[in-house]
Amino acid sequence: MTARTVRGVAGATLAAALITGVTACSTPGATGAATDAVVVGTATEPESLSPLLGYGKDGNSKIFDGLLAHDADMKLKPALAEALPEVSADGRTYTYKLRAGVKFSDGAPFSAKDVVFTYRTILDAKTNNASKTELDAIEGVEARGEDTVVFTLKYPYAPFAERTVLPIAPEHIAGRQDVNSGDFTTKPVGTGPYVLAGWSKGEKLSFKANPGYWGGEPAVKRFTMAVVKDDDVRATRLRSGELDGAILPPNLAKGFEKDPARLGAPPSGSWGIYAAKTFDYRNVTLPTHHRVTGDVAVRQALDIAVDRTAMVDKLLEGAGKPAFGPVPADSPWFTAGTERGHDLDRAKKILDEAGWKAGEDGIRVKDGVRASFPLWYTSGDKIRQDHALAFASDAKKAGIEVRTEAGTWEVIEPRMKTDAVLAGGGSPADPDFDQYLLLTSSLGGDGFNNMAWYDNQSVDRALDEARRSGDPAVRKAAYDTVQRELVKDPGYVFLTHIDHLYVVNDRWEGLTTQVEPHDHGLGSGPWWNVESWKPKAK
Structure with a gap:
């Protein structure tokens, strides 16, 4: 059965319950509110946070990194690899040299064995990852020392490098559990810019900045994804200042721009409306x-x-x-x-x-x-x-x-x-x-x-x-x-x-959008690079 990132479980009642849980410390402009926290509303929620089961396979997973990542223009750039791969003349061998000094958020070192473990586990017949056919071209993956990984392909699969944005899981944790039902599916450990702080299914996912992130600790210290399935409810919470940003359908998003006096602006600033071109x-x-x-x-x-x-x-x-x-x-x-x-x-x-x-x-x-x-x-x-x-x-x-x-x-x-x-x-x-x-x-x-x-x-x-x-x-x-x-x-x-439209409290710098896929949630929208945001000077 295929992986899916959305379930219709969050309605108005659930959204109301959610808001009481996230606004106490994070409402924009609230008395004593944290200035380094962001709460955004999304309609989707992962079924699992394990990349072994398909989470984050297209990149921007926040908790994890892939060997490569996409920049704002969707061009590949190094992440856990120190450079783009060396590709053999026949297009069947991809060699990645890994970045030195990277650690998982529990302090354990990252190495080539984690990459080999991740790909081999996904391809294992016992792993319930419905996206594994996307890796059909792989004939083998092996570690050469601690810092080099070599993929051998059955045929010259042209977009293979794009597949290596897939997040890498730690063998020392995920390898000791049942891949389909172990704690790692809801309590992940990765090398990414954020660490999961809590997950109330159907309500919210809370993240805190990873102080040991190889790319530098993010300025946004707390990041919350509020799961609000209903479009109208999401817009209402945004207008009330209970969310810093949200994805909205065009008629609701453009309303923030058309009549700001009636709809109100966030207490800490103005609204920014961001459009993302998509293949959706x-x-x-x-x-x-x-x-x-x-x-x-x-x-x-x-x-x-x-x-x-x-x-x-x-x-x-x-x-x-x-x-x-x-x-x-x-x-x-x-x-x-x-x-x-x-x-x-x-x-x-x-x-x-x-x-x-x-x-x-x-x-x-x-x-x-x-x-x-x-x-x-x-x-x-x-x-x-x-x-x-x-x-x-x-x-x-x-x-x-x-x-x-x-x-x-x-x-x-x-x-x-x-x-x-x-x-x-x-x-x-x-x-x-x-x-x-x-x-x-x-x-x-x-x-x-x-x-x-x-x-x-x-x-x-x-x-x-x-x-x-x-x-x-x-x-x-x-x-x-x-x-x-x-x-x-x-x-x-x-x-x-x-085209996906997002409305965001305009108090941060560095917000952009990418060309987006259909499955747009944690890793899409202006927060695709939330780890790079900086507060605007007052």
């Missing part, structure tokens, strides 16, 4: 194990019945772009000519030709099957709710009834094989990172991987070719094939790519 898309899964969505004609019709431009303009207030697949249209990996315009007449014609005839109430029927299916979205997520309702409205105009349903992931997961879901995904590092898990037929129904049970042999071959080739031209041609096949045989209807 929203799509509708169309399971093949359903009598309606399993029909290719229905999928083709829905793919052009939706008005993506209207969704960007009305739902996102321009903070995004239409999505025609997992790759944004402004990416060099995007295949020109695969854009799909809104064409309701064509959608109706496709359904007519496939034998889906309109009934008395306007909903189509074929062979006694009514063109109707449920669409689930996570409760409290306004962006998903709005997308689900808009999709249902557009579908109805084509004669397809989409019944929107809200629920937590615990409610939704058992229904994913046959029911459509307003889902999301996207990774900026490399097209393999998202498309392989999303579309490969062998991963159909593997939790949140390939939720549509998509099965297209041309796509399978192209994904495998792109994964195994080190030639950029070959890889581009393969991903072109994937995107063209998604036009002919859509397993998903991609709706929009969303």
Whole structure:
């Protein structure tokens, strides 16, 4: 089952309970409040804090470091490695020289054996890490002394260096526990800029600065991630000064800018609104194990019945772009000519030709099957709710009834094989990172991987070719094939790519954003580099 970073467990009541726990010492502007503490609101929460189970695999994990890290421009830079890797001429050997003098937060020295332990454990069949297929290219990993690690690959996997932002776990702790259920999953020890101070699941994660961090002790001494699932509640807590920052949907975030007098400013300063470009898309899964969505004609019709431009303009207030697949249209990996315009007449014609005839109430029927299916979205997520309702409205105009349903992931997961879901995904590092898990037929129904049970042999071959080739031209041609096949045989209807918007109390310097993936929580937003923030001079 795939890893997931969000569960629908935090609503208004839970958020209220959370705030009483975090505001006493950290409310901006409160009497006696700490000036070196930051509290931010997020909609997501990890299931585990162990990198062996998938936590922090894309970097910025705060508790841990990888061999490499990303800078503000998403370029790789050294972290636990002292330099970028040496790569053999055939692209199958990567050699990393490790940074000297690094220690874990418990004082134990970091060495090559910890790197070998981390990667070998993730690849172990007994480890419940659903992302391990991302490391399929590794044939072996070995330590050469205390300060050198060598990876040998089965084939020249072009984006392998990007995979080495994966956090490194300490063998002397995690290696003595059950990898799937040991204390390390909730009480981690790493080399990162912060140490976990406490975790109240469904409420908050608290961190304190690591005084022995190899990059220097952070100026932000206490950092709290408040888990507030409901968008409106998060905005309310932000306005009241109980949070220093939060991710918000566009209509709520822009409200802080439009009418600051009515909404109020934080007691200690003004609001800053930060936009992050992303690869984060929203799509509708169309399971093949359903009598309606399993029909290719229905999928083709829905793919052009939706008005993506209207969704960007009305739902996102321009903070995004239409999505025609997992790759944004402004990416060099995007295949020109695969854009799909809104064409309701064509959608109706496709359904007519496939034998889906309109009934008395306007909903189509074929062979006694009514063109109707449920669409689930996570409760409290306004962006998903709005997308689900808009999709249902557009579908109805084509004669397809989409019944929107809200629920937590615990409610939704058992229904994913046959029911459509307003889902999301996207990774900026490399097209393999998202498309392989999303579309490969062998991963159909593997939790949140390939939720549509998509099965297209041309796509399978192209994904495998792109994964195994080190030639950029070959890889581009393969991903072109994937995107063209998604036009002919859509397993998903991609709706929009969303720009993430954050509102932050403007009392710190050094705030920036990166190009972000779908899973944006602890390591994303302006706090992706909170360890580098400095207080503004008064």
